[in-house]
Amino acid sequence: MYSFCLSHLHVVLVHPAIAGNIGAIARVLKNFDVNSLILVNPTSYLCREALNRATRAKDVLYKAYIYSSLKEAIAPFSYVVGTTARKRYKKISLSPREIAPFLTAISQENEIAIVFGPERTGLRNMDLELCQAIMTIPTSKYSSLNLAMAVGIVLYELFGYAQKGSVSYKLSRLATSKQIEAMYAHLMTSLSKIGFVLGGEMGHTYRVLKRLFNKIPLTENDVKVIRGICHQIDWYVENH
Known part of the structure; x- marks a missing residue:
């Protein structure tokens, strides 16, 4: 406990x-x-x-x-x-x-x-x-x-x-606020390259995605995976 x-x-x-x-x-x-x-x-x-x-x-x-x-x-x-x-x-x-x-x-x-x-x-x-x-x-x-x-x-x-009080579980090492904000910046840049815009503007897209990701605390590995997807989007856009 x-x-x-x-x-x-x-x-x-x-x-x-x-x-x-x-x-x-x-x-x-x-x-x-x-x-x-x-x-x-x-x-x-x-x-x-x-x-x-x-x-x-x-x-x-x-x-x-x-x-x-x-x-x-x-x-x-x-x-x-x-x-x-x-x-x-x-x-x-x-x-x-x-x-x-x-x-x-x-x-x-x-x-x-x-x-x-x-x-x-x-x-x-x-x-x-x-x-x-x-x-x-x-x-x-x-x-x-x-x-x-x-x-x-x-x-x-x-x-x-x-x-x-006590709990029977613990959460492993999470990503820091700085790492998460860098992930959002990268994600917004990558999504804009493929025209993924919610509600007609990127600010709204940012807020929607942030509310989505905030539902579950992100680990450092989660952030690496999401940024890896962004890197793949960036590579595809630049080479096709």
């Missing part, structure tokens, strides 16, 4: 604008044995407000990783979960409790990123498109949560499952 490997869990904050929230989130991470905080274009996060809110979790702030884009930030991770309160988003959304067993299986041999959006707007659709799964915290009709509260609820549920 396998328990959640919390050392393989990473929290990503996109454009966090309130220093106090970042400090409070650092404290939450430490509460639940998660030590990796990743910030995308944050406000100043080593100011007095953030450090005071972090209290004994200042070390989490000091070693936070900083990136200029979400795509760059999630490149090393094999499974990326985006969070949203919006019910209108096209992907199926799971609660933290519902997704915990699946993430447990993934966490055995893979690094997982949980992505949270800006305080005011949340993640954009284009950000959510970069994620393999979507998570929504169940609430009443008023679904707006403070960012630090949202991170706390998600980590509480996953930590709780790590303490009491």
Whole structure:
């Protein structure tokens, strides 16, 4: 039986604008044995407000990783979960409790990123498109949560499952986000050469195929097979 490997869990904050929230989130991470905080274009996060809110979790702030884009930030991770309160988003959304067993299986041999959006707007659709799964915290009709509260609820549920829950299987090494995005770029180029376009434009084709492939996590070998097919298409077009 396998328990959640919390050392393989990473929290990503996109454009966090309130220093106090970042400090409070650092404290939450430490509460639940998660030590990796990743910030995308944050406000100043080593100011007095953030450090005071972090209290004994200042070390989490000091070693936070900083990136200029979400795509760059999630490149090393094999499974990326985006969070949203919006019910209108096209992907199926799971609660933290519902997704915990699946993430447990993934966490055995893979690094997982949980992505949270800006305080005011949340993640954009284009950000959510970069994620393999979507998570929504169940609430009443008023679904707006403070960012630090949202991170706390998600980590509480996953930590709780790590303490009491387990799964009987694990998923082998998956392809990283960077490898998958390179596969999509190659696939779009190859399909355009043979005129395979859904809905009249390649952007729609990309979104349809991404939703298709996101239904099953792709291994590194899966990506190699798909890119091998692309190489064969490229060769055929160039030689006929």
